[in-house]
Amino acid sequence: MVIDSPAPNATDKRGSAREVLLVFLRLGLTSFGGPIAHLGYFHDEFVSRRRWLDEKTYADLVALCQFLPGPASSQVGVAIGLSRAGYAGALAAWLGFTTPSAIAMVLFAFGVGALGNALGGGWLHGLKVAAVAVVAQAVLAMMRSLTPDRARATLAVAATALVLAVPTAWGQIGAIIISGLVGLAMFRGAPPADHVSLPHPVSRTVGAVALAVFFALLLGLPLLAAAIPSQGLTLFEAFYRAGSLVFGGGHVVLPLLQAAVVPPGWVTNDAFLAGYGAAQAVPGPLFTFAAYLGAVMGPPPNGWAGAGICLIAIFLPSFLLVIGALPFWEELRRRAAAQAALAGVNAAVVGLLLAALYNPVWTAGITSAGDFALAVAAFLLLFMWQTPPWLVVALCAAGGAALALV
Numbered sequence: 138m139v140i141d142s143p144a145p146n147a148t149d150k151r152g153s154a155r156e157v158l159l160v161f162l163r164l165g166l167t168s169f170g171g172p173i174a175h176l177g178y179f180h181d182e183f184v185s186r187r188r189w190l191d192e193k194t195y196a197d198l199v200a201l202c203q204f205l206p207g208p209a210s211s212q213v214g215v216a217i218g219l220s221r222a223g224y225a226g227a228l229a230a231w232l233g234f235t236t237p238s239a240i241a242m243v244l245f246a247f248g249v250g251a252l253g254n255a256l257g258g259g260w261l262h263g264l265k266v267a268a269v270a271v272v273a274q275a276v277l278a279m280m281r282s283l284t285p286d287r288a289r290a291t292l293a294v295a296a297t298a299l300v301l302a303v304p305t306a307w308g309q310i311g312a313i314i315i316s317g318l319v320g321l322a323m324f325r326g327a328p329p330a331d332h333v334s335l336p337h338p339v340s341r342t343v344g345a346v347a348l349a350v351f352f353a354l355l356l357g358l359p360l361l362a363a364a365i366p367s368q369g370l371t372l373f374e375a376f377y378r379a380g381s382l383v384f385g386g387g388h389v390v391l392p393l394l395q396a397a398v399v400p401p402g403w404v405t406n407d408a409f410l411a412g413y414g415a416a417q418a419v420p421g422p423l424f425t426f427a428a429y430l431g432a433v434m435g436p437p438p439n440g441w442a443g444a445g446i447c448l449i450a451i452f453l454p455s456f457l458l459v460i461g462a463l464p465f466w467e468e469l470r471r472r473a474a475a476q477a478a479l480a481g482v483n484a485a486v487v488g489l490l491l492a493a494l495y496n497p498v499w500t501a502g503i504t505s506a507g508d509f510a511l512a513v514a515a516f517l518l519l520f521m522w523q524t525p526p527w528l529v530v531a532l533c534a535a536g537g538a539a540l541a542l543v
Contacts, residue, residue: 151221151222151336152221152222152226153222153226154218154222154223154225154226154228154229155229156221156222157217157218157221157222157226157229157230157233158229158230158232158233159233160182160187160233161214161218161229161230161231161232161233161234162232162233162234162236162237163233163527164178164179164182164214164233164234165233165234165235165236165237165238165420165421166237166420166527167420167526167527167530167531168234168420168421169264169265169267169268169420169530170264170265170267170268170271170272170498171268171423171498172208172209172210172422172423173210173268173272173489173490173493173494173498174268174271174272174498175210175214175422176199176209176210176213176275176490177268177271177272177274177275177276177490178271178526179195179210179213179214179217180195180275180278180279181271181274181275181519181526182526183195183217184278185278189217189220189221190217190220190335192278192279192282192283193282193283193483194335196279196282196283196483196486196487197335197466197470197479197483198213198216198217198335199213199486200313200479200482200483200485200486201216201462201463201466202216202459203309203310203313203486203489204310204313205455205458205459205462206380206381206382206383206454206458207380207381207383207424207452207454207455207458208380208422208423208424208452208455210422211231211234211235211422211424211452211455212455212458212459214230214231214234215227215230215231215455215456215459216335216337216459216463217230218230218231219337219338219339219459219460219463220335220336220337223337223338224338227456227459227460231452231456234421234422235421235422235424235425235448235452237419237420237421238416238419238420238421238422238425239421239425239428239444239448241419242412242416242419242425242426242428242429242432242444243428243429243432243441243444245412245429246412246428246429246432246433246444247432247440259537259538259539259540259541259542260534260535260537260538260541262502262504262508262537262540262541263511263533263534263535263536263537263538263540264530264533264534264537265498265501265502265537266502266503266508266511266512266515266533266536266537267515267529267530267533267534268498268502269494269498269499269502269503269512269515269516270512270515270516270518270519270529270533271515271519271526271529272490272493272494272498273494273512273516274516274519274520275490276487276490276491276494277520279486279487279490280293280487280491283483283484283486283487284484284487288323288324289480289481289483289484290484292316292319292320292481292484292485292488293484293485293487293488293491294488294491295316295488296312296313296315296316296484296485296487296488296489296492297488297489297491297492299311299312299315299488300312300488300489300492300493301492301495301496304496309489312485312488312489313482313485313486313489315485316481316482316484316485316488317478317479317481317482317485318478318481319481320477320478320479320480320481320482320484321474321477321478321481323477323481324476324477324480324481325473325474325477335463335467337463337464337467339460339463339464340464341464341465341468343460343464344460344461344462344463344464344465345461346461347456347457347458347460347461348457348458348461348462350457351381351454351457351458351461354377354453354454354457355377355378355381355454358370358373358374358377358378359374359378361374362374368436368437368438369438369446372403372431372434372438372443372446372447372450373446373447373449373450374450375397375398375450376394376397376427376431376446376447376450376451377450377451377453377454378393378397379393379394379397379427379451380424380450380451380452380453380454380455381454394409394426394427394430395409398430398434402435403430403434403435403436404430404433404434404435408433409430412426412429412430412433413426416429424451424452425448427444427447427448427450427451428444428445428447428448429444430443430447431443431444431445431446431447431448432444505540507540507543508540511533511536511537511540514536515529515532515533518532
């Protein structure tokens, strides 16, 4: 069944929340490989195939979400949904991308042992191989657009080296900031960037209110939880804080969550680690691990109610930050100095993707000659044959299972 047809061109920017939901639901069912791979899937879907965004606008979005705390790939998805179909589109993008993995993690929490037994299977490794091809294609496409000259290509390679030398969120943030400063110094005299501005319904007033609500909840929830003895409120506060303060997203949030739920005795360490293992086998954002923790909690609310509380709490900061930042970001990037800095930042984004292509995507996915051959075949299907990514993912899973039997 065909879900819907690609947008005919980049000027056709408006759509329905239903359209956004269906597209992101398919991505939520097929986007394996972690946040960097997700950005590759998004690039293929919304820049190359549907042309909802142009290359530079997409890179600007990625750069903005790298600056914000929280799950960068989910924030990019929310921004794309917001652009396409307003606030309903933002919610639809989040629901479509998040729901499949959240449901899978809750079911695992309820004791679906079959998934746990399959975690070490060859099909899972095949999904990691698929991520290599997806990220490689995204890097190649973005390099062509965002590093068209020697200066920016060199800056991208320097950012790659810095991120590999300092493999933490601070290394990524440092690479972006330094590249922005270099761009400000080197590219100020360049002609204005020719890209399509991201349309969105957010006014500066609404953006300011969203940022105020974000900080009010961040500072006020701990006081409220201390004053009102409610486990549900305490749970919401802990997961809202984790979603607000973590830079880098993905695996970086796990230590914060472990510190929040294991020492108080809400979740045992064994249960925490089991859920972490299961989270590697599902598509979509790793932040849906919060749904597992909410469901497996000892003290109520737990089960589906606990999963809902934790899931909403950990993603709510992302909504508030994206809505709050977009109107100011749109105005800022029109200025000549900001465009010069963005030229450097966009080169750094390519460098970040290039570093991630090596570690963790390549190092986790390519462990044998068979893996390399499978990755090359997947890249050929994506790049030359224009095969849909979900089909490439399925073929890589089958290929990984076959290689495991050899």
